Amino acid sequence: MSGHSKWSTxxxxxxxxxxxxxxxxxxxxxxxxxxxxxxGMDPETNPRLRxxxxxxxxxxxxxxxxxxxxxxxxxxxxxxxELTFEGMLPHRIGVYVDxxxxxxNRTVGNIRAIFNKRGGNLGTNGSxxxxxxxxxxxxxxxxxxxxxxxxxxxIDAGVEEIEFDEGTFxxxxxxxxxxxxxxxxxxxxxxSDSAELQRIPNDTIELPIEQALQIMKIVEEFEDDDDxxxxxxxxxxxxxxxxxxx
Numbered sequence: 001m002s003g004h005s006k007w008s009t010x011x012x013x014x015x016x017x018x019x020x021x022x023x024x025x026x027x028x029x030x031x032x033x034x035x036x037x038x039x040g041m042d043p044e045t046n047p048r049l050r051x052x053x054x055x056x057x058x059x060x061x062x063x064x065x066x067x068x069x070x071x072x073x074x075x076x077x078x079x080x081x082e083l084t085f086e087g088m089l090p091h092r093i094g095v096y097v098d099x100x101x102x103x104x105n106r107t108v109g110n111i112r113a114i115f116n117k118r119g120g121n122l123g124t125n126g127s128x129x130x131x132x133x134x135x136x137x138x139x140x141x142x143x144x145x146x147x148x149x150x151x152x153x154x155i156d157a158g159v160e161e162i163e164f165d166e167g168t169f170x171x172x173x174x175x176x177x178x179x180x181x182x183x184x185x186x187x188x189x190x191x192s193d194s195a196e197l198q199r200i201p202n203d204t205i206e207l208p209i210e211q212a213l214q215i216m217k218i219v220e221e222f223e224d225d226d227d228x229x230x231x232x233x234x235x236x237x238x239x240x241x242x243x244x245x246x
Contacts, residue, residue, distance in 0.1 A: 027229050028056050029069040030100050034080050036073035047179040051195040054182075058139070058193035085111045087122040089218055091211050094131045094234050095120070096199050101227040110225050118218045131234060132199040135160070136178030138171040139193045140185070145169070157184035168193070172200075201234035212241045 032052045039046035043053050049070070056066050081104055085097040101107040115122040142164070150169065151162050158177030163170040173181045175197060182195055207215065215235050222231045 032069040033072045036070045041070050054192050054195045086128045087115055089120040091207050093215050094128045096232040097222050098230045099227045100229050107227040114221055132201050134175045134197055135200045136173035137198045138195045140169045142167045157181045199232035204234050204236040206236040
Protein backbone atom coordinates (compact mmCIF):
# COMPACT_ATOMS: atom_id res chain seq x y z
CA MET A 1 0.00 0.00 0.00
CA SER A 2 2.73 2.43 -0.90
CA GLY A 3 4.42 4.20 -3.71
CA HIS A 4 5.03 7.50 -5.41
CA SER A 5 2.46 6.95 -8.12
CA LYS A 6 -0.74 5.14 -8.86
CA TRP A 7 0.81 2.68 -11.32
CA SER A 8 3.67 1.60 -9.07
CA THR A 9 1.16 1.13 -6.25
CA UNK A 10 -1.21 -1.10 -8.19
CA UNK A 11 1.50 -3.15 -9.88
CA UNK A 12 3.24 -3.82 -6.59
CA UNK A 13 -0.04 -4.89 -5.02
CA UNK A 14 -0.78 -7.29 -7.84
CA UNK A 15 2.70 -8.78 -7.61
CA UNK A 16 2.79 -9.12 -3.84
CA UNK A 17 4.31 -12.35 -2.57
CA UNK A 18 2.45 -14.49 -0.04
CA UNK A 19 4.10 -12.97 3.03
CA UNK A 20 3.43 -9.41 1.94
CA UNK A 21 -0.06 -10.38 0.82
CA UNK A 22 -0.78 -11.60 4.34
CA UNK A 23 0.32 -8.28 5.78
CA UNK A 24 -1.86 -6.41 3.27
CA UNK A 25 -4.85 -8.52 4.36
CA UNK A 26 -4.20 -7.57 7.99
CA UNK A 27 -3.95 -3.87 7.17
CA UNK A 28 -7.12 -3.90 5.04
CA UNK A 29 -9.06 -5.73 7.76
CA UNK A 30 -8.00 -3.06 10.27
CA UNK A 31 -9.09 -0.30 7.88
CA UNK A 32 -12.48 -1.98 7.35
CA UNK A 33 -13.08 -2.24 11.08
CA UNK A 34 -12.15 1.39 11.78
CA UNK A 35 -14.15 2.66 8.79
CA UNK A 36 -17.23 0.73 9.92
CA UNK A 37 -16.94 2.10 13.43
CA UNK A 38 -16.60 5.71 12.31
CA UNK A 39 -19.22 5.86 9.57
CA GLY A 40 -21.54 2.93 10.09
CA MET A 41 -21.55 -0.69 9.00
CA ASP A 42 -23.32 -0.21 5.66
CA PRO A 43 -20.89 0.32 2.73
CA GLU A 44 -23.71 1.92 0.72
CA THR A 45 -23.85 4.90 3.09
CA ASN A 46 -20.24 4.89 4.34
CA PRO A 47 -17.78 6.00 1.60
CA ARG A 48 -14.67 5.09 3.59
CA LEU A 49 -15.99 1.61 4.30
CA ARG A 50 -17.05 1.19 0.68
CA UNK A 51 -13.51 1.98 -0.48
CA UNK A 52 -12.01 -0.40 2.07
CA UNK A 53 -14.34 -3.21 1.01
CA UNK A 54 -13.51 -2.58 -2.65
CA UNK A 55 -9.82 -2.83 -1.85
CA UNK A 56 -10.43 -6.07 0.02
CA UNK A 57 -12.31 -7.54 -2.93
CA UNK A 58 -9.53 -6.39 -5.25
CA UNK A 59 -7.16 -8.49 -3.14
CA UNK A 60 -9.58 -11.45 -3.45
CA UNK A 61 -10.34 -11.39 0.26
CA UNK A 62 -13.14 -13.88 1.09
CA UNK A 63 -16.55 -12.31 1.70
CA UNK A 64 -16.88 -13.87 5.13
CA UNK A 65 -13.54 -12.35 6.17
CA UNK A 66 -14.75 -8.92 5.05
CA UNK A 67 -18.01 -9.32 6.97
CA UNK A 68 -16.19 -10.43 10.13
CA UNK A 69 -14.04 -7.30 9.94
CA UNK A 70 -17.18 -5.15 9.67
CA UNK A 71 -18.84 -6.98 12.56
CA UNK A 72 -15.81 -6.35 14.78
CA UNK A 73 -16.40 -2.58 14.54
CA UNK A 74 -18.45 -2.29 17.74
CA UNK A 75 -15.85 -3.84 20.03
CA UNK A 76 -12.40 -3.50 18.45
CA UNK A 77 -12.02 -0.26 16.51
CA UNK A 78 -12.32 2.21 19.40
CA UNK A 79 -8.82 1.24 20.49
CA UNK A 80 -7.26 2.35 17.20
CA UNK A 81 -5.67 5.77 16.76
CA GLU A 82 -4.81 7.24 13.36
CA LEU A 83 -1.31 8.74 13.17
CA THR A 84 0.60 10.26 10.27
CA PHE A 85 4.36 10.82 10.25
CA GLU A 86 6.24 12.84 7.67
CA GLY A 87 9.91 13.46 7.12
CA MET A 88 12.90 13.28 4.81
CA LEU A 89 14.85 10.19 3.82
CA PRO A 90 18.37 10.23 2.33
CA HIS A 91 18.83 11.82 -1.11
CA ARG A 92 16.08 14.44 -0.52
CA ILE A 93 13.22 11.95 -0.67
CA GLY A 94 10.09 13.02 1.20
CA VAL A 95 7.92 10.38 2.87
CA TYR A 96 4.55 10.11 4.62
CA VAL A 97 3.80 7.13 6.88
CA ASP A 98 0.11 6.57 7.72
CA UNK A 99 -0.61 4.38 10.73
CA UNK A 100 -3.47 2.80 12.67
CA UNK A 101 -2.35 1.79 16.15
CA UNK A 102 -3.62 0.70 19.54
CA UNK A 103 -0.40 1.88 21.21
CA UNK A 104 0.78 5.39 20.35
CA ASN A 105 4.10 5.14 22.20
CA ARG A 106 5.05 1.91 20.46
CA THR A 107 4.28 3.28 17.02
CA VAL A 108 6.04 6.61 17.57
CA GLY A 109 9.10 4.77 18.85
CA ASN A 110 9.20 2.32 15.96
CA ILE A 111 8.77 4.95 13.25
CA ARG A 112 11.30 7.31 14.82
CA ALA A 113 13.80 4.46 15.11
CA ILE A 114 13.59 3.70 11.38
CA PHE A 115 14.11 7.35 10.47
CA ASN A 116 17.11 7.59 12.79
CA LYS A 117 18.65 4.26 11.83
CA ARG A 118 18.38 4.89 8.09
CA GLY A 119 19.68 8.46 8.01
CA GLY A 120 16.32 10.19 7.75
CA ASN A 121 14.79 13.09 9.63
CA LEU A 122 11.33 12.93 11.18
CA GLY A 123 9.58 16.24 10.59
CA THR A 124 6.62 18.03 12.12
CA ASN A 125 3.07 17.62 10.84
CA GLY A 126 2.58 19.79 7.76
CA SER A 127 6.26 20.05 6.93
CA UNK A 128 5.80 18.23 3.61
CA UNK A 129 2.39 19.64 2.67
CA UNK A 130 3.96 21.66 -0.15
CA UNK A 131 5.39 18.51 -1.74
CA UNK A 132 2.30 16.28 -1.89
CA UNK A 133 -1.37 16.56 -2.75
CA UNK A 134 -4.12 14.16 -1.69
CA UNK A 135 -6.02 12.68 -4.61
CA UNK A 136 -8.45 9.84 -5.11
CA UNK A 137 -7.02 6.93 -7.10
CA UNK A 138 -9.36 4.25 -8.44
CA UNK A 139 -8.34 1.27 -10.55
CA UNK A 140 -10.87 -0.60 -12.66
CA UNK A 141 -10.55 -3.51 -15.05
CA UNK A 142 -11.58 -2.62 -18.62
CA UNK A 143 -13.82 -5.61 -19.21
CA UNK A 144 -16.21 -4.72 -22.04
CA UNK A 145 -15.91 -0.96 -21.52
CA UNK A 146 -15.05 1.30 -24.43
CA UNK A 147 -12.35 3.75 -23.23
CA UNK A 148 -13.77 6.79 -25.02
CA UNK A 149 -17.36 6.18 -23.95
CA UNK A 150 -16.25 5.41 -20.41
CA UNK A 151 -14.32 8.68 -20.15
CA UNK A 152 -17.32 10.67 -21.41
CA UNK A 153 -19.54 9.03 -18.78
CA UNK A 154 -17.22 10.10 -15.96
CA ILE A 155 -16.39 13.66 -16.98
CA ASP A 156 -19.32 15.20 -15.12
CA ALA A 157 -18.61 13.19 -11.98
CA GLY A 158 -15.46 15.19 -11.24
CA VAL A 159 -12.74 13.00 -12.71
CA GLU A 160 -9.40 14.74 -13.11
CA GLU A 161 -7.65 12.18 -15.32
CA ILE A 162 -8.21 8.71 -16.75
CA GLU A 163 -5.27 6.59 -17.87
CA PHE A 164 -5.44 3.20 -19.54
CA ASP A 165 -2.74 0.54 -19.45
CA GLU A 166 -2.63 -3.24 -19.63
CA GLY A 167 -6.41 -3.62 -19.51
CA THR A 168 -6.83 -1.36 -16.48
CA PHE A 169 -8.33 2.10 -16.13
CA UNK A 170 -6.58 4.31 -13.58
CA UNK A 171 -8.87 7.15 -12.50
CA UNK A 172 -7.54 10.22 -10.69
CA UNK A 173 -9.92 12.54 -8.85
CA UNK A 174 -9.55 15.62 -6.65
CA UNK A 175 -9.89 14.56 -3.01
CA UNK A 176 -13.25 16.30 -2.66
CA UNK A 177 -14.69 14.43 -5.70
CA UNK A 178 -13.41 10.98 -4.72
CA UNK A 179 -16.68 9.71 -3.26
CA UNK A 180 -18.78 11.25 -6.04
CA UNK A 181 -16.80 9.28 -8.62
CA UNK A 182 -17.16 6.11 -6.56
CA UNK A 183 -20.90 6.68 -6.45
CA UNK A 184 -21.02 7.24 -10.23
CA UNK A 185 -19.19 3.96 -10.86
CA UNK A 186 -21.64 2.21 -8.57
CA UNK A 187 -24.58 3.69 -10.49
CA UNK A 188 -22.98 2.35 -13.68
CA UNK A 189 -22.87 -1.11 -12.14
CA UNK A 190 -19.08 -1.15 -12.00
CA UNK A 191 -16.89 -2.40 -9.15
CA SER A 192 -13.32 -1.15 -8.85
CA ASP A 193 -10.28 -3.26 -8.05
CA SER A 194 -9.08 -0.64 -5.58
CA ALA A 195 -10.06 2.84 -4.42
CA GLU A 196 -8.15 5.01 -1.98
CA LEU A 197 -7.00 8.50 -1.16
CA GLN A 198 -3.30 8.67 -1.94
CA ARG A 199 -0.66 11.31 -1.29
CA ILE A 200 0.62 12.13 -4.77
CA PRO A 201 3.88 14.10 -5.06
CA ASN A 202 3.88 17.30 -7.08
CA ASP A 203 7.29 16.31 -8.44
CA THR A 204 9.28 13.10 -8.29
CA ILE A 205 13.01 12.58 -7.93
CA GLU A 206 14.89 10.04 -10.02
CA LEU A 207 17.96 8.56 -8.34
CA PRO A 208 20.76 6.22 -9.45
CA ILE A 209 19.56 2.67 -9.04
CA GLU A 210 21.68 1.92 -5.96
CA GLN A 211 20.29 4.95 -4.14
CA ALA A 212 16.75 4.21 -5.30
CA LEU A 213 16.98 0.65 -3.97
CA GLN A 214 18.26 2.05 -0.67
CA ILE A 215 15.12 4.19 -0.42
CA MET A 216 12.81 1.31 -1.35
CA LYS A 217 14.36 -0.86 1.36
CA ILE A 218 13.53 1.86 3.89
CA VAL A 219 9.98 2.06 2.51
CA GLU A 220 9.59 -1.70 2.91
CA GLU A 221 10.95 -1.47 6.46
CA PHE A 222 8.19 1.01 7.28
CA GLU A 223 5.62 -1.21 5.55
CA ASP A 224 6.68 -4.25 7.56
CA ASP A 225 5.62 -2.55 10.79
CA ASP A 226 2.20 -3.91 11.72
CA ASP A 227 0.92 -0.44 12.67
CA UNK A 228 1.72 1.08 9.25
CA UNK A 229 -1.17 1.25 6.80
CA UNK A 230 0.50 3.07 3.88
CA UNK A 231 3.74 4.77 2.87
CA UNK A 232 3.90 7.56 0.28
CA UNK A 233 7.08 9.03 -1.20
CA UNK A 234 8.34 11.11 -4.10
CA UNK A 235 10.94 8.71 -5.48
CA UNK A 236 10.57 8.06 -9.21
CA UNK A 237 10.30 4.28 -9.40
CA UNK A 238 11.70 3.55 -12.86
CA UNK A 239 11.31 0.26 -14.68
CA UNK A 240 14.94 -0.53 -13.83
CA UNK A 241 14.26 -0.03 -10.14
CA UNK A 242 11.10 -2.16 -10.28
CA UNK A 243 12.95 -4.95 -12.03
CA UNK A 244 15.79 -4.85 -9.52
CA UNK A 245 13.27 -5.17 -6.69
CA UNK A 246 11.65 -8.32 -8.10
